[in-house]
Amino acid sequence: MRLTVFASGSTGNCALVRGGGRAILLDAGISARRMGDALAAAGVAPAGLDGVFITHEHADHVSGLPVFLKRYPLPVYAPGTVAGALRRSLPGVGPYIRDIEPEQPVSLGCMTVTAFPTCHDTAQSVGYRIEADGAALVTATDTGCVTPLMLRYFTGADAALIEANHDEAMLRAGPYPAYLKRRILSDRGHLSNAECTWLAAVLAHQGTGRIVLGHISKNNNVPSLARRTVVRGLEGTRTELYVAPELGRLEVEVTACSG
DSSP: OEEEEEEOSTTOOEEEEEETTEEEEEOOOSOHHHHHHHHHHTTOOGGGOOOEEOSOOOHHHHTTHHHHHHHSOOOEEEEHHHHHHHHHHSTTOGGGEEEEOTTSOEEETTEEEEEEEOOOSSSOOEEEEEEETTEEEEEEOSOSSOOHHHHHHHTTOSEEEEEOOBOHHHHHHSSSOHHHHHHHHSTTSOOBHHHHHHHHHHHHHHTOOEEEEEOOOTTTOOHHHHHHHHHHHTTTSOOEEEEOOSEEEEEEEOOTTOO
């Protein structure tokens, strides 16, 4: 299985996952043109995708959907409340939406995709566990805390995409208004570098072989700082650490032997 991150951050989120002879997008928060160009660079025809899986309805995760679906009519999978929000807010996408239930696996040939609840300031948000080729990838960004249920879905993951959104000191000293700082710091906001370090350490000691840091804030963090912070939590492990760029491309192999 292979994870290719096209964008990760507050300006847009989109990733490609390939495995078991299938290919899906996770979120579609960049322009249709950028998605098309990124897929072409990855050697994937947009029309050959098996679907788009949405985590939640914030614009940085869905803004490219309407135009992309006009060009390439693909199924869009989303949990019920998110699916309803997409139908209301994005003209023309309704016919493509497929409601899914958290914790109920969706089978796409030899790939299985299972949504699980995360903690964000929307009525509903999810991460995904994707299994194919004997390996497991888990993605969970846009969450203000890590619940026992989330940890259960991370168990046995060969690779994980998690968020190191902000450095708490930078956020508190920064220019954001108080209400926005409170939102980001809350259990329904985003994970800090320190919280991400704790999660990364747990995953590494469980055997996760590759961890990707994503959704790094442009205003309240620095990729090198996020990496340095998390690396300290991985001391003594063999886990490989990657940082997904806000713009650009990161490709990571996900294999059962990665741990």
